[in-house]
Amino acid sequence: MNSDPRESLSRRRFVELASVGSAAAMLKTPSGLAAEAVVPLSEAYPLLTPADEFYDVSRGKPVPHSLTGDALKEAGLTPETWRLDIAADTAVDPPVIQIPAQVEQPLSIDYPTLLEMGKTHGVKYIKAMQCLNISEPLGQGLWEGVLLSDVLRLCGEIEHVRRIYYRGFHNNDPKQIFQSSVSYTQAMETPPGELPVILAYKLNGEPLSLERGGPVRMLVPWAHGFKSIKWLQQIFLTNDYRTNDTYALQNNDPESYLKTAAYIDGGPAQIRAGEAATIRGQVISGISGVARVETLLQQVVGDDADIPDEKGDWKEATIQSPPDWKKSLPKGILSADLLGFDAKTGEPSSWPLRYATAGWGATYPNLARGSYLIFARSVDQNGFAQPEPRAIRKSGKNMLQSHRVEVV
Numbered sequence: 001m002n003s004d005p006r007e008s009l010s011r012r013r014f015v016e017l018a019s020v021g022s023a024a025a026m027l028k029t030p031s032g033l034a035a036e037a038v039v040p041l042s043e044a045y046p047l048l049t050p051a052d053e054f055y056d057v058s059r060g061k062p063v064p065h066s067l068t069g070d071a072l073k074e075a076g077l078t079p080e081t082w083r084l085d086i087a088a089d090t091a092v093d094p095p096v097i098q099i100p101a102q103v104e105q106p107l108s109i110d111y112p113t114l115l116e117m118g119k120t121h122g123v124k125y126i127k128a129m130q131c132l133n134i135s136e137p138l139g140q141g142l143w144e145g146v147l148l149s150d151v152l153r154l155c156g157e158i159e160h161v162r163r164i165y166y167r168g169f170h171n172n173d174p175k176q177i178f179q180s181s182v183s184y185t186q187a188m189e190t191p192p193g194e195l196p197v198i199l200a201y202k203l204n205g206e207p208l209s210l211e212r213g214g215p216v217r218m219l220v221p222w223a224h225g226f227k228s229i230k231w232l233q234q235i236f237l238t239n240d241y242r243t244n245d246t247y248a249l250q251n252n253d254p255e256s257y258l259k260t261a262a263y264i265d266g267g268p269a270q271i272r273a274g275e276a277a278t279i280r281g282q283v284i285s286g287i288s289g290v291a292r293v294e295t296l297l298q299q300v301v302g303d304d305a306d307i308p309d310e311k312g313d314w315k316e317a318t319i320q321s322p323p324d325w326k327k328s329l330p331k332g333i334l335s336a337d338l339l340g341f342d343a344k345t346g347e348p349s350s351w352p353l354r355y356a357t358a359g360w361g362a363t364y365p366n367l368a369r370g371s372y373l374i375f376a377r378s379v380d381q382n383g384f385a386q387p388e389p390r391a392i393r394k395s396g397k398n399m400l401q402s403h404r405v406e407v408v
């Protein structure tokens with residue numbers, strides 16, 4: 001959210017000093033210990049984040065996942081009471097909308113019907129959740145659901161529809177509506193090798209928890225979290241080609257893609273001369289993919305930090321190896337069953353996985369006494385080093401981060 005405390009980290013121009021304390025707390029590890037960073041990357045960064053350990057970004061008063069008992073049933077947020085309504089938005093607004101959208105068969109689908117569809121049409125993929133306004137990814141899951149395109153096909157003939165917008169439960173209070181949208185094309189067509197928009201009802205092999213947006217949540221793989229509407233209940237098909245995202249009204253670029261970026265999670269605050277400084281973090285693969293992660297060591301005086309030279313002494317960091325899929329996926333789920341993996345070999349089409357995170361680590365041995373900043377950056381498949389490509393800040397956070405180490 002815009003008020004997230006992690007947005008006000010101290011900065012000097014484009015340099016973002018990572019707050020190791022808050023990030024380490026997220027990982028539930030002690031901060032500032034040399035030993036901490038030495039934990040193997042595979043242990044520090046398990047493939048899947050347990051559903052209740054995602055960093056939660058939810059609006060509404062009360063937040064829908066705090067409802068219980070009858071209130072939860074009245075909200076339509078139990079598997080027995082949940083329904084998804086799909087209808088045309090028939091508004092006209094010349095010259096933008098000249099002809100109203102038409103939907104042959106408006107629908108109201110219940111949870112068992114959606115699950116039944118999933119038996120023949122279900123898909124699974126791994127994706128990290130990341131907020132446009134918070135640097136660190138919120139968590140990573142194995143999501144399962146049915147394609148938005150398959151659900152829309154149930155509506156029969158649809159005409160004059162250029163955009164799909166959708167909302168979740170909002171306490172029956174129009175002021176609390178939080179909605180998002182995709183274009184008709186994005187909903188209906190998926191480029192080969194890309195991941196489709198789905199209506200997700202499972203996370204990590206379990207029914208999607210209320211906190212993560214259950215019974216059913218929209219999942220837009222290439223986008224930041226605000227497109228992945230939780231507690232999904234309504235879909236409108238409209239001839240208004242403009243984005244209808246609540247996030248757009250909050251000064252965010254509603255059409256942004258996930259950005260490739262490396263983030264720093266932890267490292268020692270203080271070490272003794274001659275000891276090694278090992279830092280680590282996560283890299284997220286955005287629309288432009290990940291080629292590598294690099295780090296740069298810079299000696300500093302006082303509190304001043306300069307932007308490191310793009311062509312400076314950047315060294316390639318180690319990216320976590322792909323995990324043992326059998327051990328990392330929920331029981332009974334094979335990597336070959338997942339989108340983004342080869343159906344025969346079970347190998348992923350890229351590593352790090354598309355729209356997912358992996359851990360990275362770097363070690364600087366034998367540091368002499370002094371103060372240092374260690375910077376980290378990703379380099380994408382187009383050869384761009386973070387923070388490039390640098391669009392406006394309201395299209396996702398990919399500022400350069402650094403970690404400070406005192407060698408005493």
Ligand SMILES: Nc1nc2c(c(=O)[nH]1)N[C@H]1C(S)=C(S)[C@@H](COP(=O)(O)O)O[C@H]1N2
Nearest residue numbers: 055056057058059131168225226228229230
């Ligand atoms: N209904 C609803 N869906 C929502 C939100 C919300 O406030 N209400 N927040 C969005 C934002 S901005 C983000 S970043 C993600 C966060 O997902 P998470 O809480 O599962 O980590 O949910 C998105 N979906």
Ligand SMILES: [Mo]
Nearest residue numbers: 131132225226
């Ligand atoms: Mo967000």
